Amino acid sequence: MKGLKTFSRGGIHPHGRKNLTNKKEIVTADIPETLIVPMAQHLGAPAEVVVAAGDEIKEGMLIGKPAGFISAAVHSPVSGTVKEITDVYLANGMKSSAVVIEKEEGFIPAEKTKSDSWKSKTPQELIEIVKDSGVVGLGGATFPANVKYMVPKGEKAEYLIINAVECEPYLSADHRLMLEKASELIEGLRIISKMVEPEKVAIGIEINKPDAIEIMRKQAEAENFDLEVVPLKLKYPQGDEKQLIKAVTGREVPSGGLPIAVGCVVSNVGTVNAVYEAVALGKPLYERTVSVTGLGVKNPGNFLTRVGTPISSLLEACGGIIDNPAKVVVGGPMMGFSIYDLDTPVTKGTSGILILTDEESGSGSRTACLSCGRCVSVCPMGLNPTKMFKFVDHDDYDSAMQNNLMDCKECGCCAYACPANIPLVQGMRLGKKMARKKKVS
Amino acid sequence: MINRVIYAFLSVGILGGALGLALAYAAKIFAVKKDERVGALEEILPGVNCGACGYPGCSGYAEAIVMEDAEMTLCSPGGAAVAAKIGEIMGAEVNVSSEKMVAQIMCRGTRETSKTKFEYDGIQDCNALHSSFGGDKVCPYGCLGLGSCIDVCPVDAIAKTEAGYLEIDRDKCISCGKCIDVCPTGVIKMIPYNARHIVACNSTDKGGVVRKYCSVGCIGCKMCEKKSPEGGFKVENFLAAIDYSAEGSRAEAVEVCPAKCIIDLDVVE
Numbered sequence: 001m002k003g004l005k006t007f008s009r010g011g012i013h014p015h016g017r018k019n020l021t022n023k024k025e026i027v028t029a030d031i032p033e034t035l036i037v038p039m040a041q042h043l044g045a046p047a048e049v050v051v052a053a054g055d056e057i058k059e060g061m062l063i064g065k066p067a068g069f070i071s072a073a074v075h076s077p078v079s080g081t082v083k084e085i086t087d088v089y090l091a092n093g094m095k096s097s098a099v100v101i102e103k104e105e106g107f108i109p110a111e112k113t114k115s116d117s118w119k120s121k122t123p124q125e126l127i128e129i130v131k132d133s134g135v136v137g138l139g140g141a142t143f144p145a146n147v148k149y150m151v152p153k154g155e156k157a158e159y160l161i162i163n164a165v166e167c168e169p170y171l172s173a174d175h176r177l178m179l180e181k182a183s184e185l186i187e188g189l190r191i192i193s194k195m196v197e198p199e200k201v202a203i204g205i206e207i208n209k210p211d212a213i214e215i216m217r218k219q220a221e222a223e224n225f226d227l228e229v230v231p232l233k234l235k236y237p238q239g240d241e242k243q244l245i246k247a248v249t250g251r252e253v254p255s256g257g258l259p260i261a262v263g264c265v266v267s268n269v270g271t272v273n274a275v276y277e278a279v280a281l282g283k284p285l286y287e288r289t290v291s292v293t294g295l296g297v298k299n300p301g302n303f304l305t306r307v308g309t310p311i312s313s314l315l316e317a318c319g320g321i322i323d324n325p326a327k328v329v330v331g332g333p334m335m336g337f338s339i340y341d342l343d344t345p346v347t348k349g350t351s352g353i354l355i356l357t358d359e360e361s362g363s364g365s366r367t368a369c370l371s372c373g374r375c376v377s378v379c380p381m382g383l384n385p386t387k388m389f390k391f392v393d394h395d396d397y398d399s400a401m402q403n404n405l406m407d408c409k410e411c412g413c414c415a416y417a418c419p420a421n422i423p424l425v426q427g428m429r430l431g432k433k434m435a436r437k438k439k440v441s
Numbered sequence: 442m443i444n445r446v447i448y449a450f451l452s453v454g455i456l457g458g459a460l461g462l463a464l465a466y467a468a469k470i471f472a473v474k475k476d477e478r479v480g481a482l483e484e485i486l487p488g489v490n491c492g493a494c495g496y497p498g499c500s501g502y503a504e505a506i507v508m509e510d511a512e513m514t515l516c517s518p519g520g521a522a523v524a525a526k527i528g529e530i531m532g533a534e535v536n537v538s539s540e541k542m543v544a545q546i547m548c549r550g551t552r553e554t555s556k557t558k559f560e561y562d563g564i565q566d567c568n569a570l571h572s573s574f575g576g577d578k579v580c581p582y583g584c585l586g587l588g589s590c591i592d593v594c595p596v597d598a599i600a601k602t603e604a605g606y607l608e609i610d611r612d613k614c615i616s617c618g619k620c621i622d623v624c625p626t627g628v629i630k631m632i633p634y635n636a637r638h639i640v641a642c643n644s645t646d647k648g649g650v651v652r653k654y655c656s657v658g659c660i661g662c663k664m665c666e667k668k669s670p671e672g673g674f675k676v677e678n679f680l681a682a683i684d685y686s687a688e689g690s691r692a693e694a695v696e697v698c699p700a701k702c703i704i705d706l707d708v709v710e
Contacts (some may be wrong), residue, residue: 095572340559341573365563393564395592424562430569437568 004305006233007243010380012413020293022172024301027315033103033307040096041347042142044070050196055082060284063099073134074142076308077286080104091330091344112281123195123388133278133286138270142349149195159364160198161248164205164240168332171352174269175401176302177213182219188276196265202228237411241266243380245410255407292318296325296355305346311353326361329354334412367420375414381407385414385424392431399432462542476507485526487518489530491595493617518615547643548584548628551605555580564567564622567623579654582643584628638691642674642702645678659702665694
């Protein structure tokens with residue numbers, strides 16, 4: 001363990017439980033009869049619907065066009081008919097318009113063949129392809145990938161860092177991706193390198209995935225690609241880009257700044273695969289790997305799932321769930337959202353679905369703050385969560401902002417560490433929401 | 442010995458007197474000229490410091506009127522009477538035709554009368570609850586009942602009733618509009634102070650849909666329009682609204698409303 005790299009400030013060691021799925025190969029999930037494809041699957045402006053009820057559409061066709069610079073295209077995951085355009089709630093509790101698609105009878109997904117034609121394209125053309133394919137960051141933040149890969153004039157990307165940390169407990173989709181698609185990932189890295197033109201390419205992997213570290217090293221060597229595989233000490237939230245940059249390069253991204261400010265571009269390993277599929281296979285992003293796991297699900301596993309698949313359909317593929325789960329969480333247990341409606345669709349950002357039992361969800365009743373300072377010591381951003389929470393609790397959003405509320409990225413370390421069960425993260429979210437509301441009005 | 446005491450008294454006395462005179466002189470010479478109208482305005486403003494005018498408290502508003510030519514009609518608690526007085530002090534004509542308005546919550550749905558879609562155990566704040574799937578109530582339009590409006594009301598005009606819904610006391614309300622700003626569902630609306638009736642529902646869903654999730658929601662049946670034709674009732678988007686300029690009786694409508702969502706504010710339940 002000694003000598004391994006990690007970030008310096010705060011962090012926690014939650015129970016892993018990755019063994020539920022990390023030996024399970026990725027299985028292609030059945031495509032349900034009806035898919036609900038939301039328009040707000042990414043950070044930024046929701047896409048604009050460009051189809052109408054009754055339209056016949058084909059797999060991979062554009063159904064939502066980007067509505068702004070920070071926005072992303074949405075494509076149809078199947079061939080079929082548009083049943084209606086409606087509003088749905090997404091897993092994060094937000095409302096979004098969505099295209100409901102009735103799958104055509106006897107639909108068989110198109111076979112995609114690999115092409116090398118990208119090698120003759122310019123970086124700008126490649127970024128256009130990534131944009132037109134609706135590729136977003138698949139680590140969870142779903143930031144449009146084309147914006148990330150467009151290095152601003154006057155800046156230089158020294159490092160391209162691939163995020164394969166997967167520090168959230170339970171999840172193993174990225175882990176499996178590396179084991180099963182190492183060759184595709186290397187090709188994806190070549191494509192991204194052409195766009196970003198980094199001096200160095202590194203991949204950060206936590207040491208609970210020794211087989212992935214091994215396979216990435218071997219694959220890079222076999223394909224003669226200069227890749228620095230960086231094994232990292234286990235610590236949450238190392239998968240956040242700021243912590244990952246600190247761990248790999250020792251640099252610290254300034255408050256409110258982007259990774260490029262310290263010469264880094266960070267991309268999730270799932271995104272690398274999506275870029276590979278978009279550029280080399282000509283396949284827009286409408287499919288991703290989802291870990292369906294937790295003690296409440298009968299046969300946990302990793303599923304290659306089409307965007308818009310209702311969660312209930314995935315749970316069927318796992319042999320169903322136990323009778324009275326305590327919580328159904330979409331995302332990881334630290335940063336995910338608990339949902340009430342099992343027909344909520346899988347989106348581009350859905351990394352996992354957890355069916356948690358009482359034993360796992362471990363909620364307790366809230367008591368008063370003990371001023372023990374545990375939230376302060378675990379905060380990876382060096383903030384004072386209890387102080388900010390108190391300001392929010394008293395509707396003093398200005399003071400919360402002065403205590404750098406906007407630097408909080410809701411990783412959940414504070415709430416995890418709090419012995420008084422104070423809903424700190426929810427408080428931060430509320431504070432940010434109200435501060436933004438105030439700014440607008 | 443006694444001399445020493447006298448010297449002490451004398452020296453401190455003379456020093457004090459001289460410095461006092463110097464201070465009095467300085468106060469005259471360096472006096473900051475304060476427009477006396479600011480003081481006069483502070484006198485007549487209500488002094489609740491609600492902030493509805495957009496300035497930091499009543500004295501902030503008084504200064505803004507004199508120094509920055511702020512609008513003279515911004516004081517909602519004071520209403521027309523205060524606006525007229527401001528005009529008098531400033532020597533300007535102020536036209537205030539609007540009557541006094543008060544806020545009312547257009548929903549009487551509690552967790553008993555309205556269905557919920559999930560159990561919520563997070564922060565007891567309407568905006569936090571609303572971020573999760575628009576709230577735990579199936580009805581997306583109604584009052585969430587956690588009382589964020591109670592917290593922001595500067596005059597304690599809002600309270601939770603025993604039945605479980607929130608109610609605004611029209612005699613206490615100063616129409617500052619803070620509750621309207623904080624409410625995530627937009628269920629609070631301004632009505633004339635003299636109005637006796639409200640339609641306590643904000644749902645624009647069809648009648649059949651409303652019935653499924655709430656027993657006290659407006660189903661848009663138009664009975665009020667028919668029974669109290671003079672009362673100014675108008676059903677639009679499956680939701681009844683009252684045109685308060687109509688002066689006819691609304692008693693019949695209160696009687697016949699099947700959901701009992703037309704409320705007579707003068708009747709204490």
